Amino acid sequence: MNKQLLSVLFAGLAGLALNSPARAAGPDEAQIEQLIERFKTAIVAHDQKGLEALFVDQGGSWFEVLGEDAFRQIKARKPDLSRVHPDNYRHFASFVAGAKQPIEEKFENVRIHTDGAVAAVYFDFVFLVDGKRNNVGSETWQLVHTNDGWKISAMAYSSYPDRAR
Known part of the structure; x- marks a missing residue:
């Protein structure tokens, strides 16, 4: 009976080790983590050029999607409001710089x-203005591995300004 129990236990532990998301980051993951840090640093530094350098120059997409509660509240005041707002990284970089x-x-x-060759990054975020929560949500980036390293080719994020307070 004890041998049978030990066999089941070891089989379960082996399965956990093979399927564990906690694995050593390879060079691509480390480079992507550096890209994420450069993104955050560029925002704090109001570095427009540094921020723009993180994106694929041509093509790409950028979308803000209002969360359900925020959409409902704003739509009550602005009936023509669209839930999805297309934009681009250059506009955001200009906002950051200014x-x-x-x-x-x-x-x-x-x-x-x-x-x-390609990557997806997904995270929860809090955007702070003057140290105060301005909006929160989830964000996803699509990345491509270019001749110049990893670049952001697409971004979409949810926005919940009403949950930030």
């Missing part, structure tokens, strides 16, 4: 998935 107050984006629960 911000008069300190701004910062904090990331939590960052998940990276890559095959070495």
